[in-house]
Amino acid sequence: MATMWELIGIWTAVFFTLAIYSFLYGENPWFRLAEHIYAGVSVGYAVAFNLDYLRDQWVNKWSLSGTLMLLYLIALFFGILWYARFSKQYFFAYRWTLAIIVGTGIGMALRTVIFTQFLNQIIAQARLSLWVSGDLLQSFSNTMIALMVPSVLLYFWFTGPARDRPPMSYIEKLARYTMMAGFGAAYGYTVLTRYSLFIGRSQFLLGITPNPPEARMAFYVIAAVILITLFAKDHLFKKS
Amino acid sequence: MSILDKMQRIDRRYIYLAAWIFVLFPLLNPLGLPVPIGRESRTWYNYIEAIPDDSVIIVSMDYGVSGMPELYPMTVATMHHLWDNCLTRNWKIVVLAFWNQGPLVFDTLLTQIDPAERYNVVYGEHWVELGWVPGSETGMAALATDMWGQTPRDYLEDRPLADLPIMADIRTAEDVDLVISIETGTPGLPEWLRQWNDPFGVPFIVGCIGVSVPGMAPYLASGQLSALMPGLTASGEYELLLNRPGLAVAGLDAVSMSHLLVVLLVLIGNVAYFASRGKEVR
Numbered sequence: 001m002a003t004m005w006e007l008i009g010i011w012t013a014v015f016f017t018l019a020i021y022s023f024l025y026g027e028n029p030w031f032r033l034a035e036h037i038y039a040g041v042s043v044g045y046a047v048a049f050n051l052d053y054l055r056d057q058w059v060n061k062w063s064l065s066g067t068l069m070l071l072y073l074i075a076l077f078f079g080i081l082w083y084a085r086f087s088k089q090y091f092f093a094y095r096w097t098l099a100i101i102v103g104t105g106i107g108m109a110l111r112t113v114i115f116t117q118f119l120n121q122i123i124a125q126a127r128l129s130l131w132v133s134g135d136l137l138q139s140f141s142n143t144m145i146a147l148m149v150p151s152v153l154l155y156f157w158f159t160g161p162a163r164d165r166p167p168m169s170y171i172e173k174l175a176r177y178t179m180m181a182g183f184g185a186a187y188g189y190t191v192l193t194r195y196s197l198f199i200g201r202s203q204f205l206l207g208i209t210p211n212p213p214e215a216r217m218a219f220y221v222i223a224a225v226i227l228i229t230l231f232a233k234d235h236l237f238k239k240s
Numbered sequence: 241m242s243i244l245d246k247m248q249r250i251d252r253r254y255i256y257l258a259a260w261i262f263v264l265f266p267l268l269n270p271l272g273l274p275v276p277i278g279r280e281s282r283t284w285y286n287y288i289e290a291i292p293d294d295s296v297i298i299v300s301m302d303y304g305v306s307g308m309p310e311l312y313p314m315t316v317a318t319m320h321h322l323w324d325n326c327l328t329r330n331w332k333i334v335v336l337a338f339w340n341q342g343p344l345v346f347d348t349l350l351t352q353i354d355p356a357e358r359y360n361v362v363y364g365e366h367w368v369e370l371g372w373v374p375g376s377e378t379g380m381a382a383l384a385t386d387m388w389g390q391t392p393r394d395y396l397e398d399r400p401l402a403d404l405p406i407m408a409d410i411r412t413a414e415d416v417d418l419v420i421s422i423e424t425g426t427p428g429l430p431e432w433l434r435q436w437n438d439p440f441g442v443p444f445i446v447g448c449i450g451v452s453v454p455g456m457a458p459y460l461a462s463g464q465l466s467a468l469m470p471g472l473t474a475s476g477e478y479e480l481l482l483n484r485p486g487l488a489v490a491g492l493d494a495v496s497m498s499h500l501l502v503v504l505l506v507l508i509g510n511v512a513y514f515a516s517r518g519k520e521v522r
Contacts, residue, residue, distance in 0.1 A: 024256040049340045053374055060392030060400065108381050109434055116433040116464065124462030145461070185454050189471070192450035193310060195263070195498040196472040199491040200309015202263050208490055210352050 002214050014218040017201050022226050028233065030226055125149060148178040155179075244519070247512035255505065262501040266493035273496050275489070280470055281477035287445055287467040288321050295417035296332045296410055297322065300432075301342030302423035307449060308345060313488035314447045314475035315422050316349060320484055323359040326366050332406050333367035334416075336391065338380060338427045340372050343395055363396065364404040371395025376427045380435040384413035412440075419444035429456055433464060445469075 002010065019034035054076075062072035078097045085094035128146055132138040154168070155175035163172050207213035241249075291297065299322070303311050322333055337343055346369060355361045370391040373379045383390045388401050388411055401407040409415060413436050421432055421444060429446050436442045443466050448456060450471035459465040469478065473495055475488035 025253060045344075046340050049372055050374065053372065056393055061389060104378055105376075108377050112434040112438040116438045117430065120464055121458060121462055124458075124464075182454060186451075189450035189453045191499070191502050192471055192473070192495070195259075195495060195502075196310040196450065196491070197306075198259070198309075199263055199267070199472065199494045199498070200312070200487070202267055202494070203309075203487060203491060206264070206267055208267065208487070210487070 002212060006212070007214060010212050010214050011218045011222070014205060014215055015222050017205060018219070018222050018226055021201075022230065025230050028230055030229070148174065148181075151175040152178050242516075244512045244516040247508050248516070250505075250508075258501055259498065262497045263494045266497045267490070270490070271493045271497075273493050275476060275480060275492055277477045277481060278474060280468055281474040281481060284445065284447075284467045284469045284474070284478060285321075285481045288318070288325075291325075291329070291331065291418060293329045294331075295329075296334065296415055298416055298419045299333060299335045300419060300421040300423070301335065301337040301346050302339050302421050302425075302428050303345065303449075304339050304341030304424070305345060307424035308348075310449045310472050310475075311422050311424065311447060312345065312348075313472065313486055313491075314469050314478060315345070316353070316486060317475060317479050317482055317484065317488070318420060318422070318447070319349060319353065319355075321482055323353075323355045323361055323367070326359060326361045331366075332410065334370060334406070334410065335367065336370040336383075337372045338376065338431075339424075340374070343369070343371050364394070364399070365406055368404055368406050369395045377431040377435060380427060380431050384436055384440060387411055413442055414440055416440075416442050418442070420447070421445075422447040424449050424452070428452075429459065429465065433459065437464060447475075 016034050016038070019030040020038070022028055023031040058072060062068045078100060081093045081097040083094075084090040084092075084097075125145070128142050130139065130143050130146060132142065151171050151174040154171050155163075158168050162168055204211045204215055205219040207216040207219075299319070301315070322331065325331060326333060335346060337346070355367065356363065361367055370387075371394070373383055373390055375382065379390065388407070391401070393400055394404060416436075419432060419436060419442055421428065423429065423446060428448070429452075432444050432446075437444055445467040446456060446465060447469035448471070453468070453470040456465065456468055460468045469475065472488055472491055476492040476495075479486050479489050
């Protein structure tokens, strides 16, 4: 049996879920309310977590010596400069922090990106065995990869009239089919994800274990209230 | 407006209504459609089964509450699998997150599973939660070289790492044998590859939302990624392999029905389009 506070939490969660889904009917005040509260809560949560982390770092590491304290304060100063972007006068200072973040990020990534996302992929492609003993499907798949990947690369290398003459005209066709297959797979997986999200929330709304069973009653009541108000709003607007 | 035009211009609200019906009906009345076990879920299961004894495993919660409907079931199933073998195989499990809502998701998991009660695992000795590590890719790189410096205290009990026996020999990426990242985006697979897999040779497996699969498949094919768990369907299969049906299995009928609806709508749209085009040509 849920306590009063748990019930309040469940009803609140159901309300926000349905208020967000009410956008499927059309733009409406329930959706607007939920959207603004979601944005505020998620930002508040992130700020609180960041402050908590800063405190932990200070107490456990950076307050232990004078040099570390100084370094921490310098880092904090550059962190605060992020907010200079909200001032026209000091906007330039925000760029210093941005430059440090972007420079560090690119430096970190470039260290290994050539190997992990470029050379290793080429090596894997070159090592692909076209025939996998006892696995016809894998052999077919590997053969298709060996043909289709180079065709797409060639498609983007040769542009203009070169594409209209053989053999590029044939390669271009294969490359197009390859890209269409890729987009199709991406679309299929996107549909899967969107429906999975919807199914997950539906399981919550219906109170399917391990979700709280009290959610189902809240779902029926709040859905009815939201639907009635949406229809009523439409009706009133039509009359006026 | 002819029937063919109407078929191409169905009011989106009717489509959403149909989506609700196709999803809610099988959830309320399970159809019991067959669930064949796919290659991805079997590879994931076998990979975890084959983790050597005495391994140090990082479980990274790289997603927020918005990714929960698709990723939470596989997180629960994976943690069951790990905790269940933790004592007999002497695995050390370190849970952390590069997404700031990751700890929030894991808090939810701990309200549903008490690992101490169910698996007799001791917090701080067999497993630990370090919480959120900020800084995205930079944070990942820093964690690889100095875990104690990045997360001086644990998340659940707020104790210094020196007080936790599990952390005594876990200080850098070189002490870690496997990373399990369950993720929805950035930071995620490319960052793990660049900062942990390539420089330190730490193998890793990834559970992800369906949208990410086409982008991750090349890394699986190249062997840089050891196993990939794609979305809710594979999670359901994994739950069945573990003999522990949960939320994912409960949702599989709805997945099938919702995809049936999408196929139907695509067919209706195409039939109407080609039929109306044929009329125009005539």
